[in-house]
């Protein structure tokens with residue numbers, strides 16, 4: 374690989390050091406400018422290499438174990454992990470090993486280990502792939518696996534882990550007719566109306582991007598707005614709106630949308646997205662709790678653990694330890710109560726989270742129904758096209774899991790429920 378290839382791999386190692394050593398999310402590290410010196414294509418590749426390494430980390434460590442007498446320093450370990458994942462997934466040894474050795478030679482604290490890196494990766498190249506293929510699908514760390522096994526059982530958990538290891542395809546939401554979009558981008562029209570295209574495609578190069586005919590949104594994430602089913606002219610509030618996937622769905626349906634989020638830079642993305650798609654909404658940079666008024670319909674996409682998105686964000690279980698989930702659960706409860714208070718009589722609220730934890734979904738709705746005597750859950754509303762009635766839960770919400778639609782490429786984990794104020 375070229376010199377820029379070496380820099381790309383070095384950046385991928387830096388990303389791994391930050392996630393695994395400093396407990397930072399990839400989005401934070403990249404958002405703070407870590408890849409700015411790379412060209413856009415190299416930036417995407419560095420990110421992809423880091424993501425692939427995190428997905429296969431357990432296997433890489435097992436392959437490496439027998440070639441190492443003791444665990445080396447974090448950066449050396451990450452150079453070896455990246456090299457192992459690339460080699461075991463068919464990367465050419467020449468480029469992978471040479472770049473790994475060069476990265477270590479240029480590291481002033483670790484340069485003496487370049488011989489070790491060379492020797493270990495040569496062995497991995499010779500024997501690693503066969504072993505890689507025999508190893509089990511990587512499991513989630515215990516702190517997260519335990520509550521999920523408790524919620525779904527061990528067998529489902531293996532299915533969820535298989536979906537995480539497989540990664541996620543690219544789903545689009547059409548501004549207009551999804552069938553026509555599927556033809557134009559040569560994608561698959563999913564039962565719920567999203568259009569799935571194969572991964573590895575450059576988003577902005579897909580037909581209709583500049584014209585704003587669609588936006589990227591996982592099929593599961595597109596369901597809350599479909600369930601809210603807003604009508605032209607309805608007064609709709611989109612709480613926790615950025616970066617605006619659901620805002621665009623609500624605006625495309627003709628509603629009079631107010632979108633609220635307290636993060637100014639994420640709100641700037643909502644503005645850009647609306648501009649590209651030619652849709653309109655009133656944007657409010659502010660706290661959910663400061664929002665007043667009366668609405669026909671409200672969508673509350675509350676901040677959460679994001680454990681439903683680990684197919685796309687395999688850094689999450691390594692960067693987090695669950696310690697802040699309690700605060701998020703408290704916030705969700707307060708936001709639900711505030712949102713219910715903003716509904717007109719007869720108004721409806723869709724509460725949703727991209728979480729796999731029942732405490733951020735099923736339990737929130739059960740408890741809200743116990744607190745609010747004039748609120749009922751609407752099960753019928755969940756059964757929009759393509760939704761399997763088996764996904765409806767006991768308290769009347771919709772539980773989506775990454776192992777659903779496995780043959781089609783899965784979906785993000787999500788929870789949503791429709792609450793009506795009587």
Ligand SMILES: C[S@@+](CC[C@H](N)C(=O)[O-])C[C@H]1O[C@@H](n2cnc3c(N)ncnc32)[C@H](O)[C@@H]1O
Nearest residue numbers: 613614615616617618619634635636660661674
């Ligand atoms: C799950 S994301 C929303 C995704 C968005 N609905 C979409 O479909 O593109 C949660 C959002 O909640 C916002 N948020 C967190 N706390 C907030 C608060 N107190 N007030 C307003 N927004 C908040 C975050 O900035 C974040 O953008």
